[in-house]
Amino acid sequence: xxxxxxxxxxxxxxxxxxxxxxxxxxxxxxEAYNGKxxxxxxxxxxISLCLLDVMMPEMDGLKALEELRKDHNIxxxxxxxxxxxxxxxxxxxxxADDYVTKPxxxxxxxxxxxxxxxxxxxxxxxxxxxxILKCGGIELSDxxxxxxxxxxxxxxxxxxxxxxxxxxxxxxxxxxxSEIYRSVWNEDGFGSESTVxxxxxxxxxxxxxxxSEPRFIKMIWGQGYYLEKVRG
Numbered sequence: 001x002x003x004x005x006x007x008x009x010x011x012x013x014x015x016x017x018x019x020x021x022x023x024x025x026x027x028x029x030x031e032a033y034n035g036k037x038x039x040x041x042x043x044x045x046x047i048s049l050c051l052l053d054v055m056m057p058e059m060d061g062l063k064a065l066e067e068l069r070k071d072h073n074i075x076x077x078x079x080x081x082x083x084x085x086x087x088x089x090x091x092x093x094x095x096a097d098d099y100v101t102k103p104x105x106x107x108x109x110x111x112x113x114x115x116x117x118x119x120x121x122x123x124x125x126x127x128x129x130x131x132i133l134k135c136g137g138i139e140l141s142d143x144x145x146x147x148x149x150x151x152x153x154x155x156x157x158x159x160x161x162x163x164x165x166x167x168x169x170x171x172x173x174x175x176x177x178s179e180i181y182r183s184v185w186n187e188d189g190f191g192s193e194s195t196v197x198x199x200x201x202x203x204x205x206x207x208x209x210x211x212s213e214p215r216f217i218k219m220i221w222g223q224g225y226y227l228e229k230v231r232g
Contacts, residue, residue, distance in 0.1 A: 002028040003117065004045055008038040008061070009053035009079060014102075018051060021106045022113070035064025042072060049116055051109075052096075053079045054087045062091055069095040075116035075158055079104075092198040097159045098185070115186045120158055133168040135227055138207060138216060140168055149207045159184060160203040163196075167217065167227035176224040200225055 005027045007018045012033065019029035030045055032038040036059040038052065050068070054061040065076060078091045078099040088099050097116055100109055133140040137150040145161065147154050156164065162184045166175065175183075181192035200219075204211040218228050 002026055003048040004028045004030050005113065006030050006032060006038060006041055006045070006047045006050040006052075008032040008035070008041075008051065008056070008064070010034055010056040011053075014053075014079075017106075018109070021110055025110055025113075027113070035059030035061055035067075038064050039067055042068060047072075047074060048120070049074055049113060050076045051079060051113075052076055054091065055081070062087060062094065065091060065096060066094050069157065073155075073158060075120050077109075077112055077116060089194070089198055092195065093202055095157045095202075097157065098195075111187075116158075118186065119162060119184070133165070135168050135171055135229060136216060138164075138168065140165060147207070154206045156203065156206060159199050160206070163199055163203055164207070164227075167225065171227045171229045174220055174224045174226040180225065196225075 005022050007015050007022070007029050008031075009015050009018075010033050015031050015033065019031060022029040030041055030047065032041050034056045035052075038050065039059075041047065042050075052061045052065060061078060065078075068076065075097045076095065078088065078096045079102060080088050080091075080099050081102050091099060098112055100112060131141060131143045133142070139148045140146075142165065147156055147161065147164065163180060166180065166183050177193040177196040178190065180196050182188065185192075200217060201211070204214050204217055207216060208214045216227060217225055219225050
């Protein structure tokens with residue numbers, strides 16, 4: 001059965017064009033034209049990924065994304081204009097996994113769709129990796145995709161989960177932003193520093209007692225991020 005991709009943009013020509021390319025790649029597009037319609041689609045359809053425009057009437061993409069993240073963990077790729085840099089960062093902050101700037105090349109968009117779906121559906125990487133990863137007060141179950149901090153469950157997006165898993169599998173190892181991007185996004189990491197920084201900041205806000213003084217995810221200026229081994 002083809003995976004369903006939600007395409008939401010108030011420009012119907014863009015929606016139709018993206019739908020054509022998705023069908024050519026073997027996906028089943030489901031169309032919506034504002035954020036409210038997108039949320040309604042998510043309630044009745046089994047959607048695997050969402051392509052979400054930022055500027056739309058009735059309910060814009062950022063508000064829809066915020067509502068979507070309350071109940072859904074599917075990958076979300078924002079469709080933004082070049083002038084919407086602030087919206088890109090805000091979108092990443094509230095749970096977007098990636099963004100594509102208009103006008104975009106169809107091949108680039110399809111590559112990003114495939115990349116996000118691979119990450120979303122893969123089953124935990126190397127077979128030697130234990131199902132339960134523990135570091136200090138963090139416990140990650142790769143079978144159930146659950147994360148608990150000091151016994152309390154925290155809800156992460158797929159991107160946040162993948163970053164945390166990468167760091168927990170390699171405690172003490174410093175990863176540059178480019179290395180994190182290549183591992184999590186499966187793409188070249190050139191120019192990825194700000195994207196990774198936003199996701200790490202959001203991850204810290206969920207797992208750290210005081211994000212400004214993190215006890216788990218540390219950073220070495222000019223080098224990268226690492227997970228500090230913390231006991232108990």
